[in-house]
Amino acid sequence: MLRLSVKHGLRASSQLAATRNPELSSYVQQIESEWESAKPFTEVPGPTRWQLFRGFQKGGQYHQLEMDEMMRLFKKQFGDICLIPGLFGMPSTVFTFNQETFERVYRTEGQWPVRGGSEPVLHYRKNRKDGFFKDCVGLFSNGPQWGKERSAVNPVLMQHRNVAVYLKPMQRVNQQFVQRIREIRDPESEEVPGDFMETVRQLTFESVATVALDKELGLLRETNQPPEARKLFRNIEILMESFFVLGVRPSLYKYISTPTYRKFSRAMDEIFDTCSMYVNEAIERINRNSAEGNSKDHKSVLEQLLQIDRKFAIVMAMDMLMGGVDTTSTAIVGLLLNLSKNPEKQKKLREEVLSKLPSTDRDFTLEDMKSLPYLRAFIKESLRVYPVTFGNTRSAGTDVVLNGYRIPKGTHLMMSNSFLLKDEGLYPRAKEFIPERWLRQKGAGENSSEVLMDKSISPFIYLPFGFGPRMCVGKRIVDLELELTVANLVRNFQIEFNYPAENPFKSSFVYMPNIPLKFKFTDVKY
Incomplete structure (x- = not known):
C-alpha cells in the first residue's frame, strides 16, 4: 500500500512538473526511477532519540556546541546525510551536506515550499488569546495561506x-x-x-x-x-x-x-x-x-x-x-x-x-x-x-531520493552549505578574499573569474537569500x-x-x- 501511494505521488509530481517545466519533469522522473533501488528512510544514519537527548545534557557530546560545531560533528559521525530525531514535539530533520541533494530539494519543492525553523513564532501566533493572527499568520507560515500572503x-x-x-x-x-x-x-x-x-x-x-x-x-x-x-x-x-x-x-x-x-x-x-x-x-x-x-x-x-x-x-x-x-x-x-x-x-x-x-x-x-x-x-x-547563516531549511516537496535514501514527502530538511563555501575544489583559493571571482573578466591571469571559480559549480551552493518562491522577501x-x-x-x-x-x-x-x-x-x- 505504501509503495502504491509513493508511486502515485511521484507520478503526480512528474505530470505537474512536465506541464510547467520540462527540466523539472526530468528531475522527478529520474527520482521515480531511483526509488525502487534506494535504501529505506529508516536506514538513514543518525543518533537515536536517547543519544541525542543525552548528548545535549551536561557532559554530553552536543552540550553547549554552537550550531556549526554540531553540524561538523554530525558530518564527521554520519557522513553527507543524517537523520536527527525530533524531541518534545519538534520534527525530525534530515541534515544534508551535499550539493547534489540541494538541487534536488529545490527543484522539487512545489508551489508552496515549506520552510521549518519558525515553530516558536507559529506557536505564539496560533495560541495568542485575542486570535489576531488567525487569518493572517505572516510569512513565517506555510501552505496556501503563506502563498496568498x-x-x-x-x-x-x-x-x-x-x-x-x-x-x-x-x-x-x-x-x-x-x-x-x-x-x-x-x-x-x-x-x-x-x-x-x-x-x-x-x-x-x-x-x-x-x-x-x-x-x-x-x-x-x-x-x-x-x-x-x-x-x-x-x-x-x-x-x-x-x-x-x-x-x-x-x-x-x-x-x-x-x-x-x-x-x-x-x-x-x-x-x-x-x-x-x-x-x-x-x-x-x-x-x-x-x-x-x-x-x-x-x-x-x-x-x-x-x-x-x-x-x-x-x-x-x-x-x-x-x-x-x-x-x-x-x-x-x-x-x-x-x-x-x-x-x-x-x-x-x-x-x-x-x-x-x-x-x-x-x-x-x-x-x-x-x-x-x-x-x-x-x-x-x-x-x-x-x-x-549555516544553511537553508525546507520540507521535501515530494518523495525524493537523497544520497541513495528514500526521503518521504514532508520530511524536514536542513541543507548546510557553510562548509562548501570554503571548499577549495569549488572555490579555488577559497580561504582568500577575492571579489574578482564574481566579475566577468577573461585573460587576467590568476585573478580571472575563470581561474577563481569552478566552471561546473552548482548554483545551489551559494544562496545567501535562499531560492525560488521562498527567496528572502526583503x-x-x-x-x-x-x-x-x-x-x-x-x-x-x-x-x-x-x-x-x-x-x-x-x-x-x-x-x-x-x-x-x-x-x-x-x-x-x-
Whole structure:
C-alpha cells in the first residue's frame, strides 16, 4: 500500500512538473526511477532519540556546541546525510551536506515550499488569546495561506521600481550612522568601542523601520532616543536570543510554558503592541497629509501594504523587523572585517565609488548604484567568506531520493552549505578574499573569474537569500542597505582592525560576532 501511494505521488509530481517545466519533469522522473533501488528512510544514519537527548545534557557530546560545531560533528559521525530525531514535539530533520541533494530539494519543492525553523513564532501566533493572527499568520507560515500572503507582498517588496521609494530615507539613516561613528570613536586611537555591534544593529533596525513603519525611530541619535523605539529594539534582541533555544535545542515549551518561552512571548507581545502603535500613527499621518494636500508622488511601502489590509501591514512590519535586523547586521560586520583585512581591495573599492560620487555632500542615485560592479562583487565575496547563516531549511516537496535514501514527502530538511563555501575544489583559493571571482573578466591571469571559480559549480551552493518562491522577501531592501552602507563607509573612512580575527563569529540561529569590534575609522582626506 505504501509503495502504491509513493508511486502515485511521484507520478503526480512528474505530470505537474512536465506541464510547467520540462527540466523539472526530468528531475522527478529520474527520482521515480531511483526509488525502487534506494535504501529505506529508516536506514538513514543518525543518533537515536536517547543519544541525542543525552548528548545535549551536561557532559554530553552536543552540550553547549554552537550550531556549526554540531553540524561538523554530525558530518564527521554520519557522513553527507543524517537523520536527527525530533524531541518534545519538534520534527525530525534530515541534515544534508551535499550539493547534489540541494538541487534536488529545490527543484522539487512545489508551489508552496515549506520552510521549518519558525515553530516558536507559529506557536505564539496560533495560541495568542485575542486570535489576531488567525487569518493572517505572516510569512513565517506555510501552505496556501503563506502563498496568498506572499503573493500580496511580492509586488510591494520585490519590485525594482519600489527601490526608489526607500532610497532617500535609507540614505538619511546611513548618514546618521557615519555621524554616529564619528561621535563614538576614540579621538586619539580613532577606534570605536568593542560593543560596536550594538551601533550596527541600530543602523539595520532603523533602515528596516524606515521601510516597514515609514518612520525614522531615532536610535542613532546620541540623546533623546524615544523610549518606545528603545523598547522595540530590545525586544527584537530578546526574540533572537530565545529563538535558538526554542527552535533548535530540545525544549518543552509546546507542553509547558518554560522560562525562555515566557520571555519570548512577552517580547512578542510588546513587539506587536509597538508595531501596532507605529502603524496607527502612520495611518493618522497619511490621512492628515492627504487632507492637507501633501500627498507624495510615490506611496511608501507601508502605505502600499495598508492598501491591502491594516492587519497585514502590522504583521509584515513585525516580520521584516524580526527577519531583517540580525542577519543584515552580521553581513555588515563581515564586510567591515573584509575591508579592514584587505586594504588593497578596500582601496580599489574606494576608487570605484569615488569615480561615481567624488563628493560626500551628494547622495547616491539609483543610476550610481547600478554602475558599481566591484561593490557588488565585494559584497558577494564577503557573504561567501562570512555567511550569515549555516544553511537553508525546507520540507521535501515530494518523495525524493537523497544520497541513495528514500526521503518521504514532508520530511524536514536542513541543507548546510557553510562548509562548501570554503571548499577549495569549488572555490579555488577559497580561504582568500577575492571579489574578482564574481566579475566577468577573461585573460587576467590568476585573478580571472575563470581561474577563481569552478566552471561546473552548482548554483545551489551559494544562496545567501535562499531560492525560488521562498527567496528572502526583503532581498532588494538588504541589497540596497549593504551597498549604501559599504559605499558610504569607504568614501568617508579608511577602515582598519588591528586585532586577531581568526574566529570572529559564533553560530546560533544566525552567525553573530564573537570578538570585540574595535574597528578604526580614519577620515578620508580629499
